[in-house]
Amino acid sequence: MSTGPAARLTRWTNHHHGAVLFLIYSAVFHIGLLGVLDVVLNFYFVSLGHSPETIGVFQSLPRLAGFLTSVPIGLLANRIGTRRMLILSSVGCTLALYLQLVPFLPMLALSRFLFGLFYGAQQIANTPLMIDLMDAQGRTHFFALHNVISMGAMAGGSLIGGFIPTLVVQASGGLVPPAWTESATTTYAYGGTIFLAGLVGLISALPLVLMRTHGQGAAAGAEEPLRTSRVPWRILILITLPMLSFGFSGGLTFPFYNLFWRTQFDLPDQSVGTILSIGWIGMGLVPLIDGRLERRFGRAGALGFTLSVGALGFFGLGLLPPLIVSLGLFVTGISFRNTMNPLYQPLLLESLPRDLHNVVSSMSMVMWNIGWFAATAAGGFIQTRLGFGVMMQIVAVGVMITGIAVVVIFRRRREALAQFTQEWQKRAEVS
Secondary structure (H helix, E strand, O other): OOOOHHHHHHHHHHHHHHHHHHHHHHHHHHHHHHHHHHHHHHHHHOOOOOOOHHHHHHHHHHHHHHHHHHHHHHHHHHHHHHHHHHHHHHHHHHHHHHHHHOHHHHHHHHHHHHHHHHHHHHHHHHHHHHHOOOOOHHHHHHHHHHHHHHHHHHHHHHHHHHOOHHHHHHHHHHHHHHHOOOOOOOHHHHHHHHHHHHHHHHHOOOOHHHHHOOHHHHHOOOOOOOHHHOOOOOOOOHHHHHHHHHHHHHHOOHHOOOOOHOOOOOEEEEEEEHHHHHHHHHHHHHHHHHHHHHHHHHHHHHHHHHHHHHHHHHHOOOOOHHHHHHHHHHHHHHHHHHHHHHHHHHHHHHHHHHHHHHHHHHHHHHHHHHHHHHHHHHHHHHHHHHHHHHHHHHHHHHHHHHHHHHHHHHHOOOHHHHHHHHHHHHHHHHH
């Protein structure tokens, strides 16, 4: 029997059919609804004449929606199953995105709020489904593989996202009023790009429809509803606290990266898209060392180390060095910060009984959304009054705090969490 890489990959694919479909889904979703949008969304708002402060409010509304709806959505995921929740959220993200094409302020605000609601549902359902699709021994590898594929897809989306407005203009010649296609920076060009991104997001739900059920709880469908009176809210708040500062550092960066590169270095859309794609590739590749760091330091210790390196990257970026140096520091900062995703989520869920997974995932989203909302609401002010340098310094502090919080909570309170899980399981068996 062959034991080469191709043969091993084939056996893994055949044995983990559901996991493969999930990876395909995530790749397509990241191309359209994250990669392409990251390049053009703020430029679309600028083409409509909105100020940085207004754009900051637009970018905060999805997080407000996530904050207000995450816990109910987590309880709903327990009832309908995470696979169905992902299908509904992917379709919902596209429909919410299309509302943005109606360029009136109330509609733009509503569309951003609804996009946050559905994207939050997608994020809540992702991790519990991934836990169900893979056994404990393969989870770190699976999460790392998912990170590589999703970030690679996001990089591809960002790369082509910088060119799509030009292609939209070229393909529309003679079909629309000339004023709409006079350049690739018109509202029409960016709106057409957003429309195409939504189509890709809609297509992403197809692999989930094809996913075979495995009889594994959330992956297969619904679970027994969990009474809110039984939820240990204090413990969930404690162990999800790192997501508060993590969300804050993300909210000051990801919605504004495209404006950072255009403002600081006067770069065109194509160059901005290329730089973002390089960053997303780094976000995919650097977490591949997570497994080795985990074996050496444990998951919590590994996160403490990588987030410290990420904080140094953002600190250097805040000094606003020349373009090539800034690019290197940008990749370092976001790549090592992104090790949070493949390490923290399994660390979080494996610390608790399985019937709490959807709820703790939603609580994690609440914390992340609070931090992101606060950051994006203030981001426009910081950008215009204090500058991007100060913004990146604040981000560095936020990333460092996240690493410290993970180590303190999950290393020093590991025995207390284990004892809680045992007691919870005993009470569940009695009831």
